[in-house]
Amino acid sequence: MKKSINIRMDENTLAELDRYGSLLERTRTYLIEKAVTTYFDTLDEIVSDKRIDDVKSGRTHVMSLEEVAEKLELANV
Secondary structure: OOOOOOOOOOHHHHHHHHHHHHHHOOOHHHHHHHHHHHHHHHHHHHHHHHHHHHHHHOOOOOOOHHHHHHHOOOOOO
């Protein structure tokens, strides 16, 4: 199910979006939706980099498989 949202864009960006929409025979909504879903890959990389930085700085503790099994009381399974 799609939901409606309101966004504000710079007039030049909106004009460029309309130009591409016209050339590709696509709506603003389609182009914005495509741009956002494509950007998810970049966001995944940013989140991954942050998690790695958190581990390296000690802000996040990494547990071994053995520690997880012990914590879940699965050590004797």
